[in-house]
Amino acid sequence: MTAPALEKEMDHVYLDAVGRHFEIVKPYWERTTPTIIVKTRGEGYREYLMKPAFKALADDLHGTPYLARIRWIINNYHISILNRPPAGEEDFVRNKLLFGATMLTVLFDGYLRSNNPILTQELMPGVPAILNAIIFTFAIILIFGVHEYGHKYIAERRGINASQPYFIPAPPGMGGTLGAVIAQREPPVNRDALFDLGLAGPLAGFVVTILVGILGVSLSFIVTNTQATMWMIEYSNIRFQITPQPIILEMIINWIKPTLENEVLILHPVAFAAWVGCIVTSINLIPSWQLDGGHIIRAFVGRETHKIISVAGVLLLVISGYMFMGVLVAFFLMRPGGESVEPLDDLSGLSVSRRLGMILYVILILLSLVSLIPM
Numbered sequence: 001m002t003a004p005a006l007e008k009e010m011d012h013v014y015l016d017a018v019g020r021h022f023e024i025v026k027p028y029w030e031r032t033t034p035t036i037i038v039k040t041r042g043e044g045y046r047e048y049l050m051k052p053a054f055k056a057l058a059d060d061l062h063g064t065p066y067l068a069r070i071r072w073i074i075n076n077y078h079i080s081i082l083n084r085p086p087a088g089e090e091d092f093v094r095n096k097l098l099f100g101a102t103m104l105t106v107l108f109d110g111y112l113r114s115n116n117p118i119l120t121q122e123l124m125p126g127v128p129a130i131l132n133a134i135i136f137t138f139a140i141i142l143i144f145g146v147h148e149y150g151h152k153y154i155a156e157r158r159g160i161n162a163s164q165p166y167f168i169p170a171p172p173g174m175g176g177t178l179g180a181v182i183a184q185r186e187p188p189v190n191r192d193a194l195f196d197l198g199l200a201g202p203l204a205g206f207v208v209t210i211l212v213g214i215l216g217v218s219l220s221f222i223v224t225n226t227q228a229t230m231w232m233i234e235y236s237n238i239r240f241q242i243t244p245q246p247i248i249l250e251m252i253i254n255w256i257k258p259t260l261e262n263e264v265l266i267l268h269p270v271a272f273a274a275w276v277g278c279i280v281t282s283i284n285l286i287p288s289w290q291l292d293g294g295h296i297i298r299a300f301v302g303r304e305t306h307k308i309i310s311v312a313g314v315l316l317l318v319i320s321g322y323m324f325m326g327v328l329v330a331f332f333l334m335r336p337g338g339e340s341v342e343p344l345d346d347l348s349g350l351s352v353s354r355r356l357g358m359i360l361y362v363i364l365i366l367l368s369l370v371s372l373i374p375m
Contacts, residue, residue, distance in 0.1 A: 010034050014068070014081045017060040021053040025076070034081045050077065051190065051348035058189045058344060062159050067186060069344045085185050087161055095164050102167035103137060106176030110136030113269045117235050123221050123266065132269050139212045139273035140175055141167075143205055147280065148180045150204030151197060151292075158193040161185040175276040190345040191299040195354045198295030199361060202281045206248075206364055209277030213249055216271030217256045228264050243267075246278040248367040281368040283322065285361065288313030289329045290340055296361055298340035299350055306340060321372025 010027055014034070018024060022038035029035065040049040054070050057079075061068055067082040110133035114120075120129055148165035155162035163183040170178045188194045232240055245253070249271075259265050267275075287297035288310040298306040310333055317326035 011066075011081075013064055014061060014066045017057055017064075018068070018079055020060065021057045022077070022079070030080065036079045036081075037076050038079055039077070047348055051345065054079075054345045054348075055189055059159070067344060070347060072347055085161070087185070090163060092164060095166055098169065099167045102169040102177045102180075103141065105169040105171070106140050107133055107137045109172040109174070109176030110134070110140075110269055112172050113272065116238055118231055118238060118266070122231065136269040136273055137176075139216070139270050140177060140276065143208050143212060143273065143277040143280065144177060144180045146208045147201045147205030147284075148182055150200040150202075151182055153204075154193075154196050154200040155182070155184065158188060158196065160188055160193070160197070175273070179280055184341070187341055188343045190343050190348055191350050192354055194295050194341060194343050195299035195350060195357065198292045198299065199357060202284050202292050202364060203360070205277060206281045206368060209274050209281060209368070210248060210252070212270060212277060213252045213274035214256065216268050216274045217249075217252050217265075219268035220257055220271050221266045221268075222257055222259055222263050223266060225262050225264055228266070243275065244371055245275070246282070246368050246370045249274060249278060275370065278368040279370050282365060282370060283317070283325060285365045285368070286313040286317055286329070288317075289333050291329070293361070293365075294340040296358075299343075299354070300358060303342065303346070319373065320369070 011034075015024075015027070015036070018036050018038060021041070022036075023041055025037040025039055027034065027036045040046055040053060042049055050070070054068070057068055061084075065084050067084045069080045069082055071078050071080070111129055113136065114132035115129035119132070120127070124132070144167065145165065152162055152165070162185065165180040165182050167180045168178040170176055184197075188197055228240060231238070252274075253259075253265060257265055284291055285293040285296075287293040287306075291313075293313065294306070294310065297309050301309065310329075314326050314330045314333070317323075317329060
């Protein structure tokens with residue numbers, strides 16, 4: 001079939017859009033997928049011209065039933081036209097049920113942490129345990145919610161169809177929740193969008209974690225080692241536990257509640273919420289699988305190198321004390337489709353601003369990392 005005949009057979013919605021941004025060389029069918037060999041317009045470095053042209057094409061196709069994917073095959077750009085996944089209508093029933101269940105499990109976890117005699121009888125007499133539990137619940141939900149809505153905001157800004165957050169309840173002892181997720185229904189346009197999508201959630205959640213940390217440390221108590229020892233004897237069923245602190249919480253503690261050698265800081269439940277927030281941030285930034293850090297590193301180094309770095313990310317989880325999470329990520333990595341999201345344009349590299357943003361990525365990991373195994 002000749003090229004003009006093929007063009008008649010193809011939908012002019014996407015043919016016209018492609019023709020506005022590229023020079024069409026030859027349309028053809030790759031099995032059942034309409035595909036077009038194109039050239040970039042203008043003089044200059046080919047990839048430099050292609051990236052904004054493809055982004056403009058993706059913007060033109062937004063709101064149509066089509067997605068475009070670009071590949072480099074035998075010295076030519078090939079643009080494949082894919083069917084856009086249907087948006088569907090969300091009734092939010094599942095979201096609401098999971099959110100309600102998570103609120104209850106977090107509240108229960110917070111109540112167990114708040115209803116101990118050292119808090120209710122010694123440090124905060126007259127303050128109901130349920131009040132501290134409610135504040136704890138608000139802090140946890142705020143950290144996780146802002147994290148996910150950071151992803152949601154960037155998804156909408158980049159034209160990516162994404163769901164509302166699904167909160168995940170968990171048994172007491174783990175903060176009452178395993179976090180939240182959003183379902184991404186279509187790929188990002190390019191590596192810049194993938195980078196932004198990966199970094200937005202942890203960055204937004206980390207900012208809230210700092211604010212919660214400031215509040216939690218302000219509500220915490222400094223007591224002498226002697227007093228703490230007396231309470232351990234008096235309340236023998238209560239265990240004092242030294243928790244490893246991330247750098248950011250150590251900085252907040254040294255700023256707001258510095259302790260002397262003969263003193264100890266007893267953290268308020270809200271400070272524990274900030275500690276959980278740091279764990280969530282650092283685990284999500286691990287450069288493996290479809291974690292946020294996996295998206296960031298995938299955007300930075302590409303598909304093949306990301307596979308190697310993903311293994312290093314699993315090892316980092318294990319040596320940091322997160323054995324279960326490390327095994328879980330390794331399991332999903334070995335399954336088909338266990339890689340990070342592939343952008344529609346995987347040919348063009350990251351912009352200079354995003355490459356500089358890798359510095360922020362490293363800083364976030366260093367400040368939030370909580371190692372459960374003493375280094």
